[in-house]
């Protein structure tokens with residue numbers, strides 16, 4: 301089977317979805333092909349722009365000037381990063397998500413968000429449910445868990461938060477809300493509860509449970525259970541009803557917040573008639589003279605007894621992620637890019653890939669592809685390898701999203717511009 305399109309985006313994580321929206325905004329035919337949902341679906345949905353450069357930073361824009369020459373933000377330049385973030389924010393605003401950025405002295409700055417482990421994490425563009433603006437001045441805070449939800453121990457969370465210098469004047473109390481489910485054969489997840497709270501019966505359960513003690517507190521911290529939609533209606537409704545600020549904690553997967561955001565982006569893509577091909581594992585590419593013609597699910601005709609899917613496009617966005625996403629493959633001998641066999645830069649020797657400090661810097665995190673200012677792949681002589689393939693997100697090397705707290709920031713900035721570049725390249729090919 302063969303599909304022909306203007307722009308093909310490979311990957312449907314944050315970078316792929318953003319690239320698809322940018323290319324579609326130029327009126328082109330866009331296809332997204334992916335074999336999974338990417339790490340957006342297991343994330344909080346909070347957009348980390350730049351949280352740490354050696355140490356935690358408040359102003360990510362100022363900190364961006366301190367990054368090295370190979371960092372994707374440096375390659376794009378802060379003006380283009382800003383342009384992408386603003387375009388992304390407009391999409392979120394159109395969908396009335398209530399995403400917001402904290403302000404300090406008139407500047408846009410990072411928020412510090414509490415986690416289930418009782419730590420604080422910097423993030424930039426955050427959903428209404430994670431708004432921390434009341435937390436740091438609160439005198440009385442309740443950490444509320446739910447029976448059967450093993451991810452959150454309210455006592456541990458409250459104990460650790462209480463040790464932080466920011467909360468020396470804050471009193472933390474804890475409660476375990478009764479489960480809204482009858483006895484189950486498994487532990488419940490935040491996603492189960494968020495789905496339950498999306499329905500009137502579930503919302504009623506939450507209001508009744510919290511209503512008993514809400515007025516004694518300035519802020520109630522909860523796991524991410526305030527529904528499955530990325531709007532601020534439930535947060536506002538609960539705040540008014542209970543008379544106190546309700547805030548969600550950052551937690552482990554499943555990523556309730558990421559799933560909410562993914563729905564918004566997919567709705568936006570549907571409005572642009574972006575076509576999604578799901579469960580498609582692309583394994584082969586056909587390129588000549590530095591130009592890609594098509595990608596496909598099979599390298600040989602008749603291989604594996606399955607019908608080949610071939611996608612012919614004028615331009616391509618490679619947003620297939622890093623080692624976790626499947627775009628990069630490692631063996632003890634080499635680190636390779638899977639689909640185009642593009643040269644991987646920033647390759648540490650096998651015995652230097654990781655550090656003995658589990659939470660420290662791991663050189664392998666920097667591994668990925670190098671690109672020029674148009675986000676096209678380049679080799680170690682800085683020569684463009686493919687003139688109609690544009691790179692976005694974690695497939696790029698030279699940055700460490702876990703250490704820097706820059707995951708979605710890089711995915712959005714590079715995704716948006718890769719999408720625009722691919723649209724332009726596609727238009728140029730059509731005119732040629």
Ligand SMILES: Cc1cc2nc3c(=O)[nH]c(=O)nc-3n(C[C@H](O)[C@H](O)[C@H](O)COP(=O)(O)OP(=O)(O)OC[C@H]3O[C@@H](n4cnc5c(N)ncnc54)[C@H](O)[C@@H]3O)c2cc1C
Nearest residue numbers: 311312313315336338339343348582621625693694707708
């Ligand atoms: C658990 C976890 C939580 C995180 N939380 C946050 C957070 O809250 N905020 C934040 O800013 N960052 C967060 N990050 C970091 C952030 O998720 C990543 O840096 C970013 O999402 C990378 O996006 P991506 O689109 O480049 O790659 P991915 O999300 O990895 O997507 C790769 C896509 O490519 C597809 N793919 C790969 N190979 C092929 C192939 N051969 N054929 C077809 N499809 C293919 C995959 O199926 C997938 O759709 C988190 C990361 C993890 C692991």
